Each structure stands twice: as C-alpha cells, then as structure tokens.
Amino acid sequence: MDSTRGLRPPLFLTLESASERTAEMAIGIRAEDLTKVYTSPPPAAAASGPFGLGFGRRKQKQSDDVTALDGLSLEVAAGEIFGLLGPNGAGKSTTVGVLTTRIRPTAGRAWIGEHDVWQERVPVKRLIGVVPQRPNLDLALTAREILIFHGAYFGVPAAERERHARELLDRFQLTDRADRLVLGFSGGMLQRLSIARALMHDPRVLFLDEPSAGLDPQTRLLLWDLIRSDNRRGTTILLTTHNMEEADALCSRVSIVDHGRIIALGTPAELKRSIPGGYVVRLHLAAAPPPLLASFERLPGVTAVRASGNGAVDLYADRGGALLPEVARLSTEASIEIRDVKISEPSLENLFLHHTGRSLRD
C-alpha cells in the first residue's frame, strides 16, 4: 500500500543520545491536521465513564457533538520521549486513540514510521505498544499468562515468550505475583503489568496514556525509570500527562494541548524560557480595580499582569517572593485585601497558565 499519496513522508530524526537500536530501528510518529468530532458518546479508548447504555443513546442531537481534536498536527522524532501535556478533555487520549488505530479521525492523517495509520492498520499495530489510561488487563488470566498470550497474539515463538515474560515480570517487580489472577492487584501493579504487556512484542513505538495517574510517588519513580530505560533501548515514546513534573522529568520535547489543538511545542527548557518573566505570582484579591493592576504592571521586573475575574490576578515577573512586599504595599494603599498568594517557579504548569489562562487542574 502506498502511504505517501502526494504528501511528504514523515521525517526520520535520530537523536544522538540514543543507543545502537535507535540508530538502526527507531521510528517516528507524525500526525497532520487531525480532527475528531464525536457525534455519539466517545468509544472505549476515550470514554471516561465505565458504564455505557446500549439503548437510545445512538441518535444524539447536533448540539451534543463534541470536537475532541481540532486540526492537531505533531511530529515525534525517532527515539525521543515526547509528551502531550494538557488538562482532562484536552484531546490527549483521542490523539493516542487515533495514532493507535482505535479511533477513526473525522479528518487528517497519521503515520507510524512510514505506515499510514488508517491505510495500514495491521503493520502499524505490529510496531506499536499501547498502555491505556485505565488498565484493561484480562481478569481471567494470571499476570504471566497475560504476558504470554499477548506475545502469542503477536506471533512471538513459545520459548521466547516464556523467557521474555519472565524477564519483564522480573524487571517490573511482579515475579512474586506472577502466577496469580490479576483481579486482586493494586493500581500500581496493574499499571506496571500493563506496561510490561505492551513491551511483550518489543514495540518500536510505545504509547503511554497518563502512565502515572493515581500512583503513589514511589511507584511513579519506578515507572519513570522503566520508561527511561526502555527509551534507551531505542523505543520512541509518546506519553500523555496532566502532570507537568512528569513531562519535565521524562520528555525531551513537550507539546501543550488544549481544546484539541497544540498551543505550544518545545523542549521543557525552551518552553519554560518562553514564559514572560518565568515566575508567576497568583494573587487572589478582594477586588481588582484597573488602577491597581496598572500600578502592579509598573513594578520593576513585572512583565505582564493578567486578571481573570473574581479578583484573580496573575503577575508574570522575573522574581517571586521578592515582589510581595511591594504588591502588599500597593494593595494596602488601594485598600484592597489580599486573600491568597501563590508563587510558582518557572514550570510547565505556568506555561500552560500563560497560554490558556487556566491552571492545568482547573
């Protein structure tokens, strides 16, 4: 099948830091102008509610149409860890769904390596491993059986899948529970097993949808190590997260997604540098009269002032705490009470705030 059809083929970038497998084998991801409008409830991969009803829900009014992706394009280099950062509902899971053959885009195209995701689904599925947001493990099987059967689906020879399963169970610290049904596993164990399963067929591109959501800090660190070590073996990784710390810790490049489009893209360092001032002082005032805002703006080091209603004011500045005495003085002079102050250092979260005017957790 011809995947190019008059469009330029995806770029093959190889990062220098990667190991020998990267140089030969790593492949990239490319998406062009992806649009997805749901006219019915989102399907398994992107749905949040566990119970869909079969009756009477199919025909929904036009007004219920949800635009999950709105012309999203991205390019992930071979061998990199790429992060999609955004709040819930930004379109991250839908993007992963489209790139992994699970959600058909309304418009746009996507490639894994040189394979068009929607023209050549079977070859694409061979290349990718997917770790879903919610564990979807086979509850009728033991941890080891889950890995072995997954390997069998991908045609891994019997002896090799036994060996590979043993290795992965060991690496993911699941050996002592290997022969038990997964029904009683903790969230962290399920998540680790999900990743191990995705690695059973040695995918060249690994998708992780919110890999550390709901994990305790210790398990999260273990997970990050596992992700990094797999990347060093030459696997291209695309992960979604709404945790900026995670994006900062893992990703070579990050794109910020909001309302189904990418609103910023770069290395975490580049992105942080792009925030005016770098620091954000979030004030909650009793009121935010324009003269007061203007006086904030004249303070040395303040690059921007943004009020978002209800007395919420963000000051972008090159300092954090050092700014507070002056802010307090100006507010007192204007007889405005300061109800809350939060100082944020340069971070992806501030970046998100800067680009969208909303906090990641809003």
Added chain:
Amino acid sequence: MNPKTFLAMLRRDAHVARRNFVTLLLQTLFQPMLLVFVFGKVMTSRGLIRPEYKGMLLPGIVALAMLLSGVWSVAMPLVAEFQFTKEIEDRLLAPMEIEWVAVEKVVAGMLQAIAAGFVVIPTAWLVMGSGVGLSFSHPLEFLTLTLLVSCLAASVGLALGTSVGQMHISLMFSLVIAPMIFFGCAYYPWSSLSVFPVLQGAVLINPIVYASEGFRSALVPRFPHLPKPAIYGALVLFDLLFVSFGMRQFRRKAIG
C-alpha cells in the same frame, strides 16, 4: 487474517474455559437436567405424560442447551469487555483486522455450544432412561444442524453483546430470550400448535423453532416436524442475519 493471532485468541478462550470447567458444566447441564428429570422422568413414570414425550423433548432440550450456552458465552464476556474491563482492547490492538476478533468470538462460542450439545445428549438420555428412541441414521444432517445452530447461538451472542448495555442484558434475557424459549417449540412440536393457528404462524419468526424442529427431524424423525428445506433455509438466513448485524455492531463498538 493472521492465523497465528487468531489461533492464539482461541487458545486463550479455551484456556479460560478449561479453568472454569466445573462452573461451565453446571451452567450448561443444571437447568436442562431439571427439566428432563421432571418432565421426562417424573411425569412420564407417573403416567401424567405419555412416554413418547421423552423422544419429543430431548431434541428441544439439546437445541436450548446449545443456544443458551452459545449466546451466553459470547454475549456476557463481550458486554463486560467493551463496557467494563475493556480487555477487548488488547485483542483489537493485535496484528489482525478487527473483524477477525469478532469471528474468533463467534468460533469460540460455536465450540462452546457444540460442547454443550454433546454433553447434554447423553446426560439427558441417561436421566430419562429407556424409551427415548434417538436415531443417528442421518449423521450428516445432524452435523450440519449442529453447525448451523451453534453458529446461530454464537452470532446472536455477538449481536446482543455488542448492542445491549450492562444494565439491560439480564432484562433482555428475561423479557426477550425467555418468551422465545417458551415459544421456541422446544417442549412441544410445532405441529401441536395447530390448535392455535395465529400462534402457530407467529412463532415462525422465532429462530429457536427451527433449531428445535431441526434436531427433531434429525434425531427422532418418526415424530412430525417442519419440512427440512424450511428448517435449513431459515437457519441459514438467521445465521446470515445475526452474523452480519453482529459484525456491524462490533465494528461500531470497536472503532471510535
């Protein structure tokens, strides 16, 4: 089609069925055996029902056992896998066109239905004792019917499992499947409905009728039954209908 993937999925289903063997066996045998015991043994021995009824009842019981176990074995896991555990996603991501995942479900359901039939026939025979009078003089017909009926069971399971929500599946069984069973000519031959001509016509839309009458025609041909062309024709039609509807629903569910 990727035979390795397909067979691996079948092996997984067989593995789980082996693990749940006792539960499955009880599920398959318990109700039919109660029926057979009460109607085929107790009532016939007491003379409340004529002994010929044994032969009339057994094919219907076989049809029901096959249908129920086939429908159940496909529909229930599908509902759970699509709506709750989402474990179908691992199969949908396997290197094979997703339609074959549905085909595998149907094949696994057919095997389960066939196994149910082969367990129920001898057990029911044993329970009712002498006078059943089964004839295996048409093995090819019996085999064809077994395949058609098991395919009907599994494809109805596919259609139900991909169309009905978690909350409605048990309602579906009590409001739709139960009346279909009672009007499925399993406990009486279709010809005996001639005293209710409207009902006799109406039940012809019920696929269970053709399964029951089919096994009657193959196992106890001495009793009256629907003409064979009607039986085979209707079963083929219902199979096609439910397979294509089930596949369509599966595709809809599987791809967003």
